[in-house]
Amino acid sequence: MTNRNMSALNESIKIARWILREKTLTLDTLNPQVKAVEYAVRGPIVIKAGEIERYLEEGGTKPFSEVIKANIGDAHAMGQKPITFLRQVVALCTFPELMDSPSFPEDAKRRARRILQGCGGHSLGSYSASPGVECIRKDIAAYIEQRDEGVPSDWENVYLTTGASDGIMTILRLLVSGKDSSRTGVMIPIPQYPLYSAAISEMDAVQVNYYLDEDNCWALDINELHRSYQAAKQHCQPRVICIINPGNPTGQVQSKKCIEEVLHFAYEENLFVMSDEVYQDNVYAPDCQFHSFKKVLYEMGPEYFNSVELVSFHSTSKGYTGECGFRGGYMEVINMDPEVKAQMVKLLSVRLCPPLAGQAAMDVIVNPPQPEEHTFKQFHQEKSSVLGALAEKAKLTEKILNAVPGIKCNPVQGAMYAFPRIFIPPKAVEEAKALGMQPDMLYCLRLLEETGICVVPGSGFGQKDGTYHFRMTILPSIEKLKVLLGKVRDFHIGFLKEYSGLE
Amino acid sequence: MTNRNMSALNESIKIARWILREKTLTLDTLNPQVKAVEYAVRGPIVIKAGEIERYLEEGGTKPFSEVIKANIGDAHAMGQKPITFLRQVVALCTFPELMDSPSFPEDAKRRARRILQGCGGHSLGSYSASPGVECIRKDIAAYIEQRDEGVPSDWENVYLTTGASDGIMTILRLLVSGKDSSRTGVMIPIPQYPLYSAAISEMDAVQVNYYLDEDNCWALDINELHRSYQAAKQHCQPRVICIINPGNPTGQVQSKKCIEEVLHFAYEENLFVMSDEVYQDNVYAPDCQFHSFKKVLYEMGPEYFNSVELVSFHSTSKGYTGECGFRGGYMEVINMDPEVKAQMVKLLSVRLCPPLAGQAAMDVIVNPPQPEEHTFKQFHQEKSSVLGALAEKAKLTEKILNAVPGIKCNPVQGAMYAFPRIFIPPKAVEEAKALGMQPDMLYCLRLLEETGICVVPGSGFGQKDGTYHFRMTILPSIEKLKVLLGKVRDFHIGFLKEYSGLE
The missing domain is CATH 3.90.1150.10 (Aspartate Aminotransferase, domain 1)
Incomplete structure (x- = not known):
């Protein structure tokens, strides 16, 4: 063979190999749990x-x-439209030169200064501690105490998150064991917000459905919880119950009695409770009122309040602010085993921290202008x-x-x-x-x-x-x-x- | 028994139950993959x-x-200190009333207006599409083309992320199959940035170590790659190779020849390539230069450039901006199977979108002031x-x-x-x-x-x-x-x- 032929042959072989070369990552080799996710x-x-x-x-x-x-x-x-005060505070944190601007109110500057004091190098550009900026965690705890009319809240139980979704995924990740994950049952309402079913698919847990009662304004029926739990027990170990209140997509607001029943059920069956309360400020019906799971648990007495493991989620994305793009949120964790908490912090630290602007936005929501402040009106x-x-x-x-x-x-x-x-x-x-x-x-x-x-x-x-x-x-x-x-x-x-x- | 005794007995039983009640989530029942994570x-x-x-x-x-x-x-x-221009643009996006302020430069206003045009309702408070704001993806693609001296970049291959860590976790999630995950080998340098080992533990993949050569300024030795791969083949299927360039924690900058060898090796062994290039702007040694994996792949010819699956990661946290708290970043995905890409977008959509302020910060990094602009100096x-x-x-x-x-x-x-x-x-x-x-x-x-x-x-x-x-x-x-x-x-x-x- 001449050199030229040889070279042409080599070239052909190269092209053939390239054409025949299979991709490493195809629909066939893709993680099947990703394939199973629907949103x-x-x-x-x-x-x-x-x-x-x-x-x-x-x-x-x-x-x-x-x-x-x-x-x-x-x-x-x-x-x-965004809430002006919230944006003023975040803009001040972002560009502190604005502290000198007379067009920004003193109330906003005071909050921005306080947030920046809590940031490394007084900059929104530093990482925060993985659970969030300390003073923001303290503001959140104070807000929760006030919202729940004095029920104590420990700021060290508060963790900032990247939107509520991030917190929900983190908690499920702790609960769903990898290897025998198909045995961990996660109880969710039907209809549900599909983050839950997506997370369950991704983690290969068992979705345990309890049906909301459409004929009764989508109320949660305790008998249905028992039915669902008993049925699930046949093929998995239900370990956690998720509740969305006010409901997404169903828009119902749960009564205090209903929440008591859920908590009693969780206590009896040793279930971890995840309470998605991102719509806590979105209650419209005059005969309805938001009751936090935590406050109801408190009122059920110390044997409940000191034992039921409960996480409540909140977010900047809903309420009256609607700041979805900031990806702000928090979770409050009650009665979590201290060793598990340390493991959770370790897991959070791998992703470093939630976005600081989102944390600042969350701070404004829990620490809004007060009646005596100029910006209140x-x-x-x-x-x-x-x-x-x-x-x-x-x-x-x-x-x-x-x-x-x-x-x-x-x-x-x-x-x-x-x-x-x-x-x-x-x-x-x-x-x-x-x-x-x-x-x-x-x-x-x-x-x-x-x-x-x-x-x-x-x-x-x-x-x-x-x-x-x-x-x-x-x-x-x-x-x-x-x-x-x-x-x-x-x-x-x-x-x-x-x-x-x-x- | 009197009523009073009865009631006292009931109380005691209640307290005993409460004391004996075990927590649902303990170190024993925690997801063992979480326990295995170290960071x-x-x-x-x-x-x-x-x-x-x-x-x-x-x-x-x-x-x-x-x-x-x-x-x-x-x-x-x-x-x-933060880069003034970056913070000006983000502050303008956060509080668009500042567009009327004469103390903000026109260059910054122009960028902020453009970013807001790309946001729903022209607000940083809306969700973006899950892969990020379209005009920011286009700016990133333009930046990559310029950086790589004309190597084409398609904006639809660019995905904004919540810091680079988020992108790295997403790609690994696609590659590591849940059920038989212990068979998926992920090649990482040793020493490595422990996000990689943490992700591998969490996903229960097999960590395949290749050692950098300390005696040779931490260079990557191709023979060591072969050794590591062959050894791993005995007990798992290596499917992906991770490279950090410039190196973390080792600070070396890879030579073009070395990158060529890695890419050739990946081509031969059908490995997916993850190139962590978050320090691309941090090169100090006068005899070193940053070479992007993508450009080197391009120069190796079409049989490589059109087939090796490569993802490159970047971030707002490093470089000269150091904006860690914004949690901004992007990844560019080359040669990914279109069906897999659709699955990835679905997975990203569950978490809705990366924080908008981080996306805006990323935009400034890829679209900085030009010599003809006032802010350039x-x-x-x-x-x-x-x-x-x-x-x-x-x-x-x-x-x-x-x-x-x-x-x-x-x-x-x-x-x-x-x-x-x-x-x-x-x-x-x-x-x-x-x-x-x-x-x-x-x-x-x-x-x-x-x-x-x-x-x-x-x-x-x-x-x-x-x-x-x-x-x-x-x-x-x-x-x-x-x-x-x-x-x-x-x-x-x-x-x-x-x-x-x-x-």
């Missing part, structure tokens, strides 16, 4: 919504001019305006949806979502099954394609077999919400007609 | 340092007046001042340490750490063993207790058997660093004397 809030329907948005931007035409994203509790994206106005509008939108949504034949919506007592039950005609159910999709996914896809409204199918949250729902946020402005609800109504009526052959 | 950078020595700090604050006395934390690359905590001065001081401190550290008998320190070519080898007399080794601790842990504890200097034992990073090291940052100010190094010298000499019986 509907940003799932296929939202990807589709993004595609339609781009199509419209590029001049494409649809029967609507914009996509309305009612799929995720993202208040600012829906036009809610504006702060209070802004807060009331957000919460007032949400209460109005909660009522409006319930009212309009319930006027549509084939839609039934429980009162939105709290949180930020309506989770109406929708009647889907058998023909549509059949069509969906033929397409290999859930009937409410078909419904939501059609809704998106025909109206531009993006909501999440109930199947993404879990629901009783044979029932169908969707979750929509109540975050759009009142004007937009009315338009949205009107479109949902028209769409639903058309959908019923089409599939019931009533045209 | 020396914030490990026992740092906890001890915190205790001493509190003791001093409360008026206690020690042979020193302050603890100097040289354990962690936390520049601002060590007094480094100040920016350039600040940047040069930080990098110049680091270069000086790198040299100073090496020089002073090498003058101490029994200490040998390789040149600090890059990154932010010295990792000197220390001679520990056999008697001290014996004493440590009797105490059940690593000899360099004994050494570092003694150093801390006698001088207040907090460094991390080499055993926390891994080292050849029978060799001992510690990692210290070069971040303190020059004055403080001189004091620190003087104290280390005196301590070391005293330690040698004490344990060699030479007093």
Whole structure:
């Protein structure tokens, strides 16, 4: 063979090897637990919504001019304005030269100075201790004590987190053992916020469903807890119960009696309690009130308060601030074994610390302007305006949806979502099954394609077999919400007609 | 029994149950993979340092007046000032009312406006898409193209992360299969940054060590890679190789030839490549230069550039900005299977998005003031001042340490750490063993207790058997660093004397 031929041959071999070379990481070799994860809030329907948005931007035409994203509790994206005071404090922390600016109020400067005093080198750019900035932990403990009318809170039990999701994942990681993980049962409400099911899939734990009672405003029924627990005991060891109060996606606010029952049940069955209370400031129904799991536990007496292991989660993303992008949050951990706590701190330290701007934002939420401060009036106005509008939108949504034949919506007592039950005609159910999709996914896809409204199918949250729902946020402005609800109504009526052959 | 006795008995039973009640989550029932995690950078020595700090604050006395934390690359905590321009942009994004302030430069306002345009509702308080804000991803891709002198970068391959650690954990999560995880081998350098070993423990993968060559300035030796790989093949499937360049804790800067060899090896053995390049701006030795793995891969020709799966990580925490608290970072993913990419985005979406302020900070780093902009001069001065001081401190550290008998320190070519080898007399080794601790842990504890200097034992990073090291940052100010190094010298000499019986 000539040199030239030889060289050509070598080249061909190289190209052949390259073409035949398999990837190291493929769908076949991917961690199967990742494959099992589902997260509907940003799932296929939202990807589709993004595609339609781009199509419209590029001049494409649809029967609507914009996509309305009612799929995720993202208040600012829906036009809610930030709370001025919170942003002032964070801006001061970010750029301390502003301390000299007369246009920033002294109240905000005082808080920013205090936060910076707690930061290494007085800079938001330093790592904090892994559990968070000490003075912020102390402010949070003081807030909890005040909220719970004197129930003691120890700041060393408070851990800042990167949004509440991060805290929830951390606690589950402690509870779910790797090797025999398939034996650890995690009790979650159905419907649930799909972070829970996603985490359970990722960690290969067993999802233990307890069903909320739709006929009773999504209340938690203690008999259902017992049923669920006993059934699960047959195939796994339930070790933890998760509660979301106020509910996501279901919007119910739990009664004190119901919380007592849950805590008593957890005490009896030795369950670790995870209480997702990120919507604690979002209660709209006049006959409802937020009761923290911790306060109820306290009132049940020392044998409960000194023994039930309880973690409560909070966040900057919800409430009246809606600061999702800051990724701020905290958890308060009660009765955790001190050795386990040390292990948790070790685990947190691997990721170094939660973002400092998020920690600062959390500090403002737990330490807002007081009546005697200059900034109080504006702060209070802004807060009331957000919460007032949400209460109005909660009522409006319930009212309009319930006027549509084939839609039934429980009162939105709290949180930020309506989770109406929708009647889907058998023909549509059949069509969906033929397409290999859930009937409410078909419904939501059609809704998106025909109206531009993006909501999440109930199947993404879990629901009783044979029932169908969707979750929509109540975050759009009142004007937009009315338009949205009107479109949902028209769409639903058309959908019923089409599939019931009533045209 | 009387009612009263009955009631007393019931009370006693209640108390007995409460006392006997076991916790749900104990060290015995904790996820054993969490127990296995070690993270020396914030490990026992740092906890001890915190205790001493509190003791001093409360008026206690020690042979020193302050603890100097040289354990962690936390520049601002060590007094480094933030880059003004970066903070201006983030403050403008946080509090857009500042757009009207004449004291903020137009260059900063332009960037802030652009970032906010990319945010939902033009607010830093909205969630971004899970891979990050689109315009920031585009800026990053443009930066990479420029850095790599025209090697193409697709913005859709760029993913914002919560610090680099978050990205590294995400990629490992994809690669390490849950069920048969103990069969997935992850090749890491020794010494290494202990995030890697911690992640491997948490995910129950197999840590496959390849040793860097201390006698050759911690260079990576290709023969050692082959040895390590072949040995690992006996008991696991090595699927990924991690490289840290410039090195942490070892401070070496890899040559182009060495990178080529690694990439060739990865190509041949079908390994996924994770390239931790967070110190890419921290190169001090005049004869060294940062070569990105991606550029070297490109120059190796299309059969490599179109096939080797490579992820590169970057961060706001290091470089000349040192913005650790913002938790900003990104990864660029090359040749990842599109289906795997979709799975990764799904996984990222469960945690919603990286903090927006960190994303904005990352944007400034990749899109800094240009020579024609007004802010360029100040920016350039600040940047040069930080990098110049680091270069000086790198040299100073090496020089002073090498003058101490029994200490040998390789040149600090890059990154932010010295990792000197220390001679520990056999008697001290014996004493440590009797105490059940690593000899360099004994050494570092003694150093801390006698001088207040907090460094991390080499055993926390891994080292050849029978060799001992510690990692210290070069971040303190020059004055403080001189004091620190003087104290280390005196301590070391005293330690040698004490344990060699030479007093």
